[in-house]
Amino acid sequence: MSVVKINAITVPRERFEEFAERFASRAGKVEEAEGFEALELLRPNDERDRCLVITRWHSEEDFQAWVTSADFAAGHAQHRERGPVGTDSEIWSFDLLEAKDPA
Numbered sequence: 001m002s003v004v005k006i007n008a009i010t011v012p013r014e015r016f017e018e019f020a021e022r023f024a025s026r027a028g029k030v031e032e033a034e035g036f037e038a039l040e041l042l043r044p045n046d047e048r049d050r051c052l053v054i055t056r057w058h059s060e061e062d063f064q065a066w067v068t069s070a071d072f073a074a075g076h077a078q079h080r081e082r083g084p085v086g087t088d089s090e091i092w093s094f095d096l097l098e099a100k101d102p103a
Contacts, residue, residue: 002037002096003060007053009086016043019051019085029071030055035062051086056096 011019023041030036035058042052057063066072 002099003057003063004094004096005055005057005063006092006094007055008090008092009051009053010049010088011051011086013049015085016051019043022082022085023053026075029075030066033062033066033069033071035059036066 009019020041020043030039037056037058038054039056040052040054042054044050055063057066
């Protein structure tokens, strides 16, 4: 069973574009991580101000190995160098019970 991690990041609406640009220019190492299955970046199209970074992993252990890796640190270097775009974030964790892809 896959594990889904959602980083719910509060981003001021006037910084939505900057958030998307920074995400697009990230190191991109997560795609190479052991156990990585998928990534989605969602920006609200209503009045909300929480952007979601959704990743799916083979196991909790794979996710934990990623967040403690040197590649994870490198991937978040922009945040340390230029300051955060978001004002708050929290990690949500779910077990994937069912998924359907169009045939």
